[in-house]
Amino acid sequence: MIVAATDLDRTLVHSARAAGPVVPGSVVCLERRGDVVTAMLTPRAAADLVALDRRACWVPATTRTVAEYRRLDLARGLGVAPRFAVCANGGVLLVDGEPDPAWAAEVRRRVATAAPLAEVARRLGAVRDADGCFLVARSADVELDGLAAWCAARGWRVDVDREKVHVLPVAVTKSAAVAEVRRRTGAARLLAAGDSPLDADLLAAADAGVQPVDGRLHASGWRAGHVAVTAGTGLAAGEEIAAWLRGRVT
Template sequence: MATDLDRTMIYSRNAFGPGEPETVCVEHFEGAPLSYMTAAAVVRLKELAAAAAVLPTTTRTIEQFRRIELPGAPWPYAVTSNGGNILVDGAPDPSWRAAIDAAVRAGGASLAEVGAALRSRVDDSWVLKYREADGLFCYLVVDPAGVPDDFLAEWDQWCRERGWSASRQGRKIYTMPQAVCKSRAVAEVRTRLRAAGDLEPDAPTLAAGDGALDAEMLAAADHAIRPRHGELEELGWDHPGLTVTTATGIRAGLEILDWFTAALAARLPALARGAVAEPAG
């Protein structure tokens, strides 16, 4: 089970949506609360992590991921940096990162080249921050109202000619090498779990995510779910077998976990009776 985090599992207050559910803070930044889950979702994620192979999968950097007190830890594996890093027992896997770096070099432009081209196209009237993430990709934090109408499409076209792509998620515009993607890292972790005997050979891959950077991971999964909010919702993104939540905002996180639980219980009826089962997918 591979799940995106921000606006899929965890939510800032601005992303809560309607109502006031009971919540638990799962991330602090500079001493202030930042990200939350519903209290029910906290319980459900702990149950799933005890019974199945759950894989946190995020575009966050390693440092940003480590800020989260995600229920169900410690995680044998986690995917950060949009697939550019795989954490094994919390530590970056150097062999995976070396392979990613080689693929990026072979695929086209360097981060330095892309970053310079991006900075030459923007200005402070609508860009609040420019950031580079784990030496892999870059992103802008923007004022959404000020972004020129044609900027993203033109920038994405420039990037695709050089082995990169651009997408927008909320207040961030990501510029990503095409070699860096969540689906490849998820497939690698699945291979390792099967080789170690920690995952049944026929266990399906389930995935959840809300943004354009999650689309390839959702499409590659055997079964996938996305919330009824976020970038994919705005794009009207669909795929055969895709489930879309009924809920929006933070309540969608619990609905996604309920969907994961139902899928697991269908394979492991003991889970539905409250028993903890062996890892199975």
């Protein structure tokens, strides 16, 4: 059994803004806001993900909240319903689409020594809480000077993602939630894909992985011998990543 844990946004699915220069004529659209496509992939990438789901345990591992993940509706868009999905950057483990209470208890145990979310929220000001697991603010609304050090002293960390700031507990990660899936499934091997600094721990924990060349993680200089880098960008990188994963489970 192989677990293939993948980030979604800017790894396998792309918004119109992140799609890159070449948008093929037909795309599989998973999410839109008004007239704007916020998550799409190529038909070939979609087919490879279906094959991946059939031959391995595909675990979407996203920073999206549960509601944001459900909005993608993979069952409708791709015709697959992964048994396990990691949401809120590891804070929630969905099993058959529902939050797993045992993992929720483990997360509470893990954050017990960190500063409470409310205290961090007060420091940040205007924030949104993501499933009670971490905080999201607009970069423009937050005083970033000294924030990382302030957070580090309290068991939290900061990731600035373009116009958004994520502030998350250090002890809650995608790799920890995926390790739980690996434990439950008894999977011998872990494949991973991701584009952002929040995916680095997941890629590092994998036996083999892949990151897009246009990702923030790649731009930060992060490399690992067991992690391949795509040649293409945007939707083309998503297609490459899906093919890379499928190629390793057949």
